[in-house]
Amino acid sequence: MDKKVFYTDENFTNISNVIKYTLGILSYQYDNPYIYHRGVPSARNVHPNECYVIYRGHALRYNPKINEFEYITNIDLFTNNIYIILISDLWRIMKFYGEFGLALSILDSGHILSQLKQLLNINGFSKFRIDYMLDKGVFFQKLGLDFRQMMLNYIIDLSEYIDENRENFRTAKNLDVPIRKYSYLEEITFFPNVINFLEKVNMSKGKEIYNMFEFKSEKYLNRDELLLSIKNRESNHSYFGIFSTKKFLETEIFYEIINRSTDLIFNNVFHSENIRVFCLVNSVFGIKPGYYEIKEDGKIENISYIDDIYTENCKILNDSHQNIDLSSNPVLFFVSYDISGSFSDEEKIYFSHLLSAETIHYISTIVSLFGLYSRPIKNFKDDYLERALRLDNDDRIIYVLMVGRGNTYNYKIYFS
Incomplete structure (x- = not known):
């Protein structure tokens, strides 16, 4: 079944371009040991972070291999929201670095956050809420993710930019939440410090750490x-x-x-x-x-x-x-x-x-x-x-x- 997203909504087009210019594969360099390059760095070019978008109830995953968004499902709870969600798939980098991979995945997400802020600003999204390091079971559940081996780094809330008069968003038929072919929970359990970290993060339900961000700079890049x-x-x-x-x-x-x-x-x-x-x-x-x-x-x-x-x-x-x-x-x-x-x-x-x-x-x-x-x-x-x-x-x-x-x-x- 075709998962590709079809859209003519200007807001979604701008948001998708921001994500593609951050996490997409931008160039090929044959004389470099890591030949495919994205807009942000990552240890060993592993890139353990994945980007999801919930756009007025439509849940999507960005696939950098095809440079497109894949449709996951519809979430009625979020029909009036626009979210950019960054998830760390930890074993992707821990298989190289062990528990140090947790720190590296957070570093990667910091590079991504800087670039998202700058790109969102030049595309007209200069104000938004950012929720950090939070446990939101509904996101993991609806997106088909496992909070025991993944970390929700942050959510960028762009809901104030919803324009009722501009949406024209069509997708392929709704799909069931995808079940990942492989689980690496057993491998991660060999690193108790990481398991303990994720458990404590997930126990902090009800605690919110966020800021109402507004991009400010006199010398920002045009x-x-x-x-x-x-x-x-x-x-x-x-x-x-x-x-x-x-x-x-x-x-x-x-x-x-x-x-x-x-x-x-x-x-x-x-x-x-x-x-x-x-x-x-x-x-x-x-x-x-x-x-x-x-x-x-x-x-x-x-x-x-x-x-x-x-x-x-x-x-x-x-x-x-x-x-x-x-x-x-x-x-x-x-x-x-x-x-x-x-x-x-x-x-x-x-x-x-x-x-x-x-x-x-x-x-x-x-x-x-x-x-x-x-x-x-x-x-x-x-x-x-x-x-x-x-x-x-x-x-x-x-x-x-x-x-x-x-x-x-x-x-x-x-x-x-």
Whole structure:
């Protein structure tokens, strides 16, 4: 039976394009180990997150393989709602990384959230409610999902944009809720910390964590800039002999990245008061190598200077410094999160990773405008960086972004 969705509704067309430009496969690159590229990064290009849409009662799943929405069922309860729902299918990434896959899937969802916010804004959806880390059994039930092995990251509520005069939405015949062919619940039970995390999340019924979001930025990317940035996103490693160019970054570009990024971050990240942004300058014209904190107003404050760039960069990674030369990157960005406060331990894990990744993605989006590559990394020495940055006891380094220029040609074939 044909599951393809047929529509002429302008609102749905705009929402579907936002999702396709975020989770869709945008390009093919034969000289890259991960040859198919989406608009957002993911560890090993696994992409454990799936996107569902409930549009005025029509429940749909986005299938990136065919770049279309598949019709699931009709839900009468939500005939007056428009939801974008992001689900983490955890075993998809845990089979590579074990319980660390939980953290990676939340990081992925933070990248996605940043891009969704920016794309929704340029498509006329600048205000909406976001519900975080919530247990909504009705969504799992109606969408045919298993809350014991999946996590509902967040729901973006666009219901205020319903226009009674514009809907013309037709689908194929209603389908029964699909039953997934494979279940990986048994495999996940070998990781009790993940099971415990999901159980505690699902026990928090009735507790709501949400914000009424309104996109605010004086220096946001316009439509042409944002689409160009997404299209040009590169995530090349600084491999010895391939990207070890040690090219200096122009001062003007460095400050443009910082000024536009901080404007996006501190105006749009939930609980941004818990976020701090730092950088390690290796080779930027006119700026002495060292660690700096990036303030909300875009100014930088020196923490310490460094004499031996290569040695200092080798101290940052847990492993792989024999293969990855961090010192060839003109600048590295770091994000810390303040874990003090009233959140539960599970909520601290979730928000520290989600919001740090959203922060990094804003920086990455600006970086791509200047033809630079940006690659987020997680395998760093937390304790060393926390000492180097002189962090408070409650601040934790969550995510790192390396930024630079490659010295090889990258051949991309773009999909329309």
